[in-house]
Amino acid sequence: MKSTAHAFKDNVGEALRDTNLQQSLSIMKVGFVERRRGAVERMPEFEALRDRARDIKNHALAHLDFYLERFEQKVLALGGHVHWAPTAEDARRIVLDLCQQANARTVAKSKSMIAEEIGLNEHLEAHGIAPIETDLGEYIIQLRQEPPSHIIAPAVHLTKDQVADTFHEHHSKLGFTRRLTERNDLVAEARHVLRQKFQQADVGITGANFLVAETGSSMLVTNEGNADLSNTLPKTHIVIASIEKVIPTLEDAATLLRVLARSATGQEWSSYTTFNTGPKRSGDPDGPQAYHVVLLDNGRSNVLGSEMQDMLRCIRCGACMNHCPVYGAIGGHAYGWVYPGPIGAVLDPQLLGLEEAGNLPNASTFCGRCESVCPVRIPLPKLMRHWREREFEHHLTPPTVRKALGLWAFLAKRPKLYRAATGIANRALALFGRAEGRYDALPLAGGWTRHRDMPAPQAGGTFHAQWKARGGATR
Amino acid sequence: MRSPTRPGTGLDVALFVTCLVDMFRPSVGFAAAKLLEDAGCRVVVPDAQTCCGQPGYNSGDRADAIAIARQVIEAFEGYDYVVVPSGSCGGMISHHYPALFADEPAMKARAEKLASRTHELTGFLVDVLGVAPTPTRCDATVTYHDSCSGLRELGVKAQPRQLLAGVEGVKLVEMTGAEICCGFGGTFCVKYPDISNAMLDDKVADIAATGAGTLLAGDLGCLLNMAGKLQREGRPVKVRHVAEVIAGMTDEPAIGEPAP
Numbered sequence: 043m044k045s046t047a048h049a050f051k052d053n054v055g056e057a058l059r060d061t062n063l064q065q066s067l068s069i070m071k072v073g074f075v076e077r078r079r080g081a082v083e084r085m086p087e088f089e090a091l092r093d094r095a096r097d098i099k100n101h102a103l104a105h106l107d108f109y110l111e112r113f114e115q116k117v118l119a120l121g122g123h124v125h126w127a128p129t130a131e132d133a134r135r136i137v138l139d140l141c142q143q144a145n146a147r148t149v150a151k152s153k154s155m156i157a158e159e160i161g162l163n164e165h166l167e168a169h170g171i172a173p174i175e176t177d178l179g180e181y182i183i184q185l186r187q188e189p190p191s192h193i194i195a196p197a198v199h200l201t202k203d204q205v206a207d208t209f210h211e212h213h214s215k216l217g218f219t220r221r222l223t224e225r226n227d228l229v230a231e232a233r234h235v236l237r238q239k240f241q242q243a244d245v246g247i248t249g250a251n252f253l254v255a256e257t258g259s260s261m262l263v264t265n266e267g268n269a270d271l272s273n274t275l276p277k278t279h280i281v282i283a284s285i286e287k288v289i290p291t292l293e294d295a296a297t298l299l300r301v302l303a304r305s306a307t308g309q310e311w312s313s314y315t316t317f318n319t320g321p322k323r324s325g326d327p328d329g330p331q332a333y334h335v336v337l338l339d340n341g342r343s344n345v346l347g348s349e350m351q352d353m354l355r356c357i358r359c360g361a362c363m364n365h366c367p368v369y370g371a372i373g374g375h376a377y378g379w380v381y382p383g384p385i386g387a388v389l390d391p392q393l394l395g396l397e398e399a400g401n402l403p404n405a406s407t408f409c410g411r412c413e414s415v416c417p418v419r420i421p422l423p424k425l426m427r428h429w430r431e432r433e434f435e436h437h438l439t440p441p442t443v444r445k446a447l448g449l450w451a452f453l454a455k456r457p458k459l460y461r462a463a464t465g466i467a468n469r470a471l472a473l474f475g476r477a478e479g480r481y482d483a484l485p486l487a488g489g490w491t492r493h494r495d496m497p498a499p500q501a502g503g504t505f506h507a508q509w510k511a512r513g514g515a516t517r
Numbered sequence: 518m519r520s521p522t523r524p525g526t527g528l529d530v531a532l533f534v535t536c537l538v539d540m541f542r543p544s545v546g547f548a549a550a551k552l553l554e555d556a557g558c559r560v561v562v563p564d565a566q567t568c569c570g571q572p573g574y575n576s577g578d579r580a581d582a583i584a585i586a587r588q589v590i591e592a593f594e595g596y597d598y599v600v601v602p603s604g605s606c607g608g609m610i611s612h613h614y615p616a617l618f619a620d621e622p623a624m625k626a627r628a629e630k631l632a633s634r635t636h637e638l639t640g641f642l643v644d645v646l647g648v649a650p651t652p653t654r655c656d657a658t659v660t661y662h663d664s665c666s667g668l669r670e671l672g673v674k675a676q677p678r679q680l681l682a683g684v685e686g687v688k689l690v691e692m693t694g695a696e697i698c699c700g701f702g703g704t705f706c707v708k709y710p711d712i713s714n715a716m717l718d719d720k721v722a723d724i725a726a727t728g729a730g731t732l733l734a735g736d737l738g739c740l741l742n743m744a745g746k747l748q749r750e751g752r753p754v755k756v757r758h759v760a761e762v763i764a765g766m767t768d769e770p771a772i773g774e775p776a777p
Contacts, residue, residue, distance in 0.1 A: 051709075058711055367698045371715035405709050407702025407716075408575060409665035427575060434577030443708070447573060451581035454536075454567040455588065468540055479775035480748055489707030493714035494745030497541065497773035505534050505543035509562050514550070516564040 043161060043189045045394050047378035050401035057372040062201050067373055070198050074364035077308025078415065085304065095301045096419045098294045099355035102286075106346065109255040109288045110337065116258025120320025122333035130160040133338045137162060137247070137280060140334055141171050144278045146244035152262070152269035153177035154249030155193055155358060156282045156338055158380045159393070162247075173247070174239045176268035178232055185212045191374030193381065194306050194360040199373050202228070236268070246272035246330065248318075250283040251357065252298060253335070256291040259319040260335060263303065263312035270316055279330035281318065284338045286354040298357060301417035306359040341393060349428055353388045355418040362412035362422060368405055377402055384412035384422040391429050400438055403429035464504055472499040523557030524646045530558040531596040533589075533610070533635075535603045536568040537737040538758075542772065545737060548764035549602040549638050555764075556648045558598075565592040569606040574613065575703055586614045587624065590631050598645065599635040602760050603736045604667015605703075607637040612670050637667055638760055639735060643676040649683055653765030656686035660729035661759070662720070662743065663696045664736035677735055680763045687762065690727040694719065701742040717746045725752055731771075733759045744772040 046053060057063055082088045102109055114124045125140075127133035133156075141149060149166060151157065151173050163173045163184075175184040179197035183190060185208050190196030197205070205228060210221040213231060222228050248269050250260040260281045262269045273279045289295060303309040322329030345351055363369040363383025374382035379399065381389045387402040403426035412422045433439050439447075453460045475481055475498025483491050490496055502508055510516070530553050538545045550560045570585035589610065593599050601607035611632040618625040642648050659681070667673035681687050700706060700716030720743060724732055732747070732754050734740050744756035755771035770776055 054709070054711055058715055367700070367716045367719075368712055371712050371719075405705070405712060407665065407698050407700065407705045407713075409698035409702070410669040411665070411696075411698070414669050427577070430575070430577030431579050432577070434579070439577060443576065443704075447576055447578050447581070450568075451573055451578065451585070454570070454573075454585050455581070457565045457567050457588075460567045464536075464540055476776055479770060480745065480773040482749070487707070489710040490745070492710050493749070494717065494742065495748045495773060497741050497744050497748075499541045500543055500769060501776050502543065505539040505546040506562070506564075508543050509546070509550075515559070515561045517561060 043158065043380060045379040045398055047390055047394060047399040047402060048397075050376065050378055050405065053376035053378055054372050057376040062204055063199050063373050066199050066201055067370055070195075071364070071370035074307070074360075078305060078361060078364070079308075081304040081308040081310065088301070088304070091297065091301050092417055092419055094297050095357075095417050096355060098289060098297060099357070099418050102289045102294075103346065103351060103354055106285065106288065109290055110285060112255040113253050113258055113288050116255065117320065117333075117335055120258050120333070122258070122320045122335060125334060125336045127336055127338045127340075130338070130340050133160045133282065133336055133340070134162060134165040136336050137282065138165060138169055138171075140278065140280055141166065141245050142169070144245050144332070146171055146278070148172045148174055148239065148243050149245045149247055150240050150243035150272045150276060151175050151180070152246070152248040152264065152272040153180045153196065154247065154282055155380060156249055156284055157247065158190060159340065160282075160338065162282070174236075174243065176236055176240065176272055177264070178229065178266055178268075181232060181236065182208060185209075189375065189380070191382065192360060192363060193358050193385075199375060240271045240275050243272075243276045245278045245280060246274075246276040247280045247282065248272050250281050250287055251302065252295050253283055253288040254292055254295055254317070255288055257317075257319055259292075259317040261295055262316050262318070263299070263314065264316075265307075265313045267314045270314060273316070273318055273330060274328045277330055278332040279318065279321075279334070281335045282338065283335065284340065284342060286342055302357055302359050305361040305415065305417040345392060350388070350392065350425055352420050353385070353392070353425055355420055356385050356389075357418060359417055361415045361417065365411045365415050367409060367411070368407070384426070385420070388420075388422060388425040388429070396429065396433055396436070396438060400429070400433050403427075404433075461504075461506060465507060468499050468504045472501050475499070476501060522649075523555075524648050525553060526557035528558045528597045530560055530598045530600050531593050532560055532562050533566060533569070533593065533599055533601040533606060534562060535601060535606045535737065537741070538602060541741065542737055542758065544766060544769045545602050545758040545760055548758070548760040548766045549600065551764045551766065552638070552642060552650055552760065553600060555651045556642065556646050561596065563592040569609040571605065571609050572704060574609065574617075579617070583617050586617050586628065590614065590624070590627050593631055594627065597634065598641065599631065600638055600641045601635065602638040602758065603738075604637045604664050604671050604673050605736050605738060607635060608666040608670035611635040637671050637673050637735065639676040639680055639763075640671060640673050643679055650680060650763055651765070652683070652685065653763070654685040655762050655765070655767055657731045657755075657762075658688045658690055658729045659731040659733050659762070660690050660692045660724060660727040661695060662692070662699060662724075662732065662734040662739060664734055664739045665698050667735055668696055673735060677733075677759045681733070681759065684762060684765075690729050692723045692727045692729075694723045699739045699743050701738045703738065706742060717742060721746050721750065721752065724754060729754065731755045731757060733757055733762060735759050740772055748773050
């Protein structure tokens with residue numbers, strides 16, 4: 043998808059005016075939080091598991107080359123194929139080649155953020171191959187030609203009524219002419235339509251939650267079982283995953299699974315957990331004849347060993363955005379690219395460049411709620427601050443902000459001058475604000491007073507002036 | 518001599534007032550000083566303090582943040598404790614200063630030493646001194662907002678509530694979402710005013726739903742933000758720093774209220 047991260051402030055304005063979005067967000071920002079809280083309360087060892095999950099990912103990242111090679115050897119030994127894609131363009135080309143070799147006309151796709159990252163659907167469509175999204179949320183937004191607004195709940199920005207309208211519009215031509223209003227009826231209708239598409243698909247494409255080096259398995263969780271149909275019915279199964287998804291062992295996968303669903307949806311387990319381990323073997327009742335894994339780098343290896351490495355621990359549970367008050371106010375589309383919320387604010391500048399995505403790590407209060415729920419303890423505020431530091435170093439900070447900061451720092455480093463300046467400001471603000479106790483407009487403070495009053499200082503001078511006048515100790 | 522009511526006897530405590538308290542609400546600084554003095558501490562306000570450096574630090578201006586941190590470390594060394602009536606500035610000194618000097622071992626050691634002695638006010642009174650403040654009275658139904666840095670960096674949650682429970686006449690009604698950010702975020706609220714406002718709308722609705730007549734918190738930035746919105750909307754909620762109530766210093770007009 044084409045990024046609009048540079049237009050973040052315009053996107054925000056649009057999001058705040060969108061009443062359907064605001065209605066959806068008001069439900070979403072309470073529901074996910076409550077469900078996670080319940081799941082964590084039912085598991086006393088949850089905090090210790092977060093430490094273990096962090097350690098597993100740190101270990102895997104420290105030995106990433108080793109585990110990737112081991113994973114590749116295992117997949118080859120199983121009769122599968124591994125393709126290395128340094129860039130998004132490479133990954134698109136590889137997947138298209140594989141689809142064309144399979145003479146594919148339709149492709150069943152299970153939800154994959156990597157497919158979004160590389161813009162796979164558009165690429166396949168441009169070459170006459172129809173990708174069919176089989177995850178319900180992805181299917182809905184595919185019909186509406188929208189990008190996902192959340193990494194695990196792609197259609198979370200929509201109300202039920204909007205979905206009803208979308209289905210009515212698109213399913214009428216398939217013979218489903220009644221506009222449905224009940225949630226279960228909508229799901230049943232989508233299931234019916236999708237089931238036919240699964241049977242027509244020549245290739246199945248899935249993402250992966252983890253790649254297990256020990257066994258060569260790619261592992262996937264869903265709540266709809268759509269991945270299992272995507273990878274068993276078609277003759278060719280293509281897994282697309284980024285390199286940091288590899289972990290050493292099945293036991294590690296078990297540990298990570300214990301924190302994944304709890305953090306994401308508050309479930310103990312997702313409904314379906316599937317390990318794909320190579321193509322169909324003789325004697326297997328089903329499975330694909332050809333099994334391919336496309337491993338995407340797309341700049342991730344540059345992050346290894348840098349102060350930003352922690353971002354690669356992410357297991358894509360979505361807890362950071364579920365708990366983020368900024369995401370809760372504006373939703374995912376406002377971020378302007380594939381990954382929204384706090385993890386997007388850290389990943390997107392890496393993948394798109396700071397010039398394009400510089401607003402994202404700035405649009406945070408550093409409230410720390412994301413870090414407090416991250417199952418692999420990614421210090422998201424710290425990483426956002428690192429982006430701000432790089433922005434400042436490269437003079438990408440807006441000039442007005444830079445000037446204001448310069449003046450503040452000049453004074454803050456000179457206590458005597460600072461005292462004089464704050465003394466004057468304090469007296470002026472206290473004097474003119476005395477009658478009302480506050481200001482409804484102030485020069486240079488429009489950002490503040492647009493939405494709220496500015497309380498006036500108390501009368502009597504600054505604290506330091508009063509402390510001195512009272513003879514308080516200063517040393 | 519230390520006594521149960523004056524466990525701070527013999528301690529030299531440096532008060533880091535914070536730039537916002539200095540400028541907007543000196544009564545918070547005097548309330549903090551009173552609470553510390555009542556506990557027996559000798560309170561010192563080092564003259565060379567201005568700001569903790571967060572505006573620069575959080576805007577990517579690491580060099581100025583380091584320069585200011587150095588100034589604070591130099592001014593606040595040599596006291597038994599440093600106490601801050603703010604979780605945000607307290608967290609800056611106790612969590613972030615050591616990280617600023619990662620490449621400078623001697624300064625890092627000094628930063629760590631200072632960090633280990635620096636406390637948010639209510640945390641210091643309860644966790645370090647274990648003090649029950651001088652009995653006081655305030656007839657008010659209050660609700661309490663947990664400011665983010667104090668809560669998540671310093672674990673300030675039970676301490677202010679414990680101290681409020683000791684104030685006669687105070688009835689605490691918890692709000693939904695007390696731990697959710699109010700939308701202040703330092704420079705965030707002026708850089709992204711519309712997002713800030715949307716967050717503040719939720720917060721003000723949660724405050725109003727409690728029916729409490731007074732809103733308390735431990736950070737002046739959040740308090741100015743919430744007071745400004747409550748008053749813009751004409752909601753009759755008085756806003757104060759928790760230290761003023763615990764110290765029995767509620768005779769001053771509340772934040773944003775006209776002087777008599």
